[in-house]
Amino acid sequence: MRNEKLHSRLSWLDESSKDLTIGGMTLHELAERAGTTPFYVYDRGLIAQRVRELRTTLPQAVKIHYAIKANPQLAVVQYLASLVDGFDVASHGELRIALDTGIDPKDIGFAGPGKSIPELRAAVCAGVQISIESELELERVSEISKTLNRIALIAIRVNPEFELKRSGAKMGGQASPFGIDAGEVPRLVAKAREKGLDVAGLHIYAGSQNLDAASIIEANRLTFELAVELIDNCKLSLRTVNIGGGYGIPYFENEQALDLPKIGASLDALLQEHEESLKSANITVELGRYIVGEAGYYVTRVTDLKTSQGKSFAVVDGGLHHHLANSGNFGQVIRKNYPVVIGNKLAQPINSNPISVVGPLCTPLDIVAHSVQLPTVEIGDFVVVLQSGAYACSASPHQFLGHDRPVEMLAGQR
Numbered sequence: 001m002r003n004e005k006l007h008s009r010l011s012w013l014d015e016s017s018k019d020l021t022i023g024g025m026t027l028h029e030l031a032e033r034a035g036t037t038p039f040y041v042y043d044r045g046l047i048a049q050r051v052r053e054l055r056t057t058l059p060q061a062v063k064i065h066y067a068i069k070a071n072p073q074l075a076v077v078q079y080l081a082s083l084v085d086g087f088d089v090a091s092h093g094e095l096r097i098a099l100d101t102g103i104d105p106k107d108i109g110f111a112g113p114g115k116s117i118p119e120l121r122a123a124v125c126a127g128v129q130i131s132i133e134s135e136l137e138l139e140r141v142s143e144i145s146k147t148l149n150r151i152a153l154i155a156i157r158v159n160p161e162f163e164l165k166r167s168g169a170k171m172g173g174q175a176s177p178f179g180i181d182a183g184e185v186p187r188l189v190a191k192a193r194e195k196g197l198d199v200a201g202l203h204i205y206a207g208s209q210n211l212d213a214a215s216i217i218e219a220n221r222l223t224f225e226l227a228v229e230l231i232d233n234c235k236l237s238l239r240t241v242n243i244g245g246g247y248g249i250p251y252f253e254n255e256q257a258l259d260l261p262k263i264g265a266s267l268d269a270l271l272q273e274h275e276e277s278l279k280s281a282n283i284t285v286e287l288g289r290y291i292v293g294e295a296g297y298y299v300t301r302v303t304d305l306k307t308s309q310g311k312s313f314a315v316v317d318g319g320l321h322h323h324l325a326n327s328g329n330f331g332q333v334i335r336k337n338y339p340v341v342i343g344n345k346l347a348q349p350i351n352s353n354p355i356s357v358v359g360p361l362c363t364p365l366d367i368v369a370h371s372v373q374l375p376t377v378e379i380g381d382f383v384v385v386l387q388s389g390a391y392a393c394s395a396s397p398h399q400f401l402g403h404d405r406p407v408e409m410l411a412g413q414r
């Protein structure tokens with residue numbers, strides 16, 4: 001039976017089939033491949049489809065970067081290396097993953113506060129573009145550049161005076177550990193030049209998990225204006241202007257997919273309006289969640305069923321330790337259910353009695369789905385958490401309670 005509420009969020013979910021298939025494989029086949037449950041599986045086809053949509057909907061001139069922190073799984077990143085124009089990394093580990101793919105180091109951006117000396121040395125040595133987050137960091141990069149006798153490629157990360165409204169996480173319009181306050185940028189650009197650094201880019205990131213095209217369009221407009229003002233004031237000739245992203249995906253009931261065509265049209269207009277000032281620069285969007293979030297599934301199996309004070313519970317073999325965000329403990333203020341299905345019973349009628357799905361951890365925080373309506377649940381059923389490709393496996397406390405780590409796989413033909 002088609003679950004309309006689910007479909008309004010997950011247009012790609014094919015519920016005409018009896019069983020969920022991912023990358024052309026059934027859950028039983030995937031469980032055999034994994035050798036165990038729980039596991040994460042990422043659908044190569046859905047990742048490619050997202051990138052294709054971005055390519056056809058955003059102006060051709062806009063470069064698409066993948067932010068590795070959303071999902072650093074090696075096969076996923078390696079696959080994306082063939083699809084996107086660059087990577088954004090935020091740690092030494094992510095830098096190594098990005099370099100391992102063979103992508104041109106110039107197309108790697110390294111951002112994040114508090115980069116260590118070994119991180120900065122690795123970045124300068126590799127020739128990736130370093131987003132400068134503080135004045136001291138600028139001085140450190142300059143020293144390292146002298147020591148290693150390499151010209152360091154830098155972008156000034158700007159802490160804008162505006163915010164990306166209606167975002168899951170705001171990163172602008174306030175005091176911030178990220179970037180240089182806009183008013184300080186001209187002084188730091190002058191200092192960077194004095195020190196012989198190559199100021200190749202501006203990096204302006206205003207927020208994350210946003211489903212409101214109008215807010216993103218407004219932030220883009222302000223971002224272009226700020227970039228052009230800085231370019232003109234500082235007489236910059238840039239290779240890149242990274243305008244951030246923040247494109248969200250619908251997780252919860254009543255959320256709607258982002259209107260990407262609207263964003264594409266407004267970017268087109270902004271590119272034309274500011275053509276003169278931006279002529280040498282590539283405009284880059286950096287996206288994590290939007291590219292991989294919908295391609296990921298967390299697959300668990302039911303191990304126990306019980307009733308307590310008239311309420312039904314299904315216990316599954318995975319939970320918060322593998323998927324913190326799904327438990328509601330990764331940035332959510334009020335816990336809401338991720339979309340969850342019984343993967344081997346997609347076509348079965350929904351039982352009107354709600355059931356709560358919980359994990360095996362000895363804490364009441366270990367909720368997989370609170371009071372949801374599902375087909376009748378039985379031992380051995382596959383409970384699958386959808387929208388689990390971003391900030392899921394790698395953003396979870398795997399050590400907590402000492403269970404095994406989940407297997408991660410990439411499925412589907414290339």
Ligand SMILES: *Cc1c(COP(=O)(O)O)cnc(C)c1O
Nearest residue numbers: 067070205208209286287288289
């Ligand atoms: C986390 C992050 C991203 C990716 O954000 P998504 O919401 O996953 O698209 C991009 N850029 C920077 C600077 C980030 O910190």
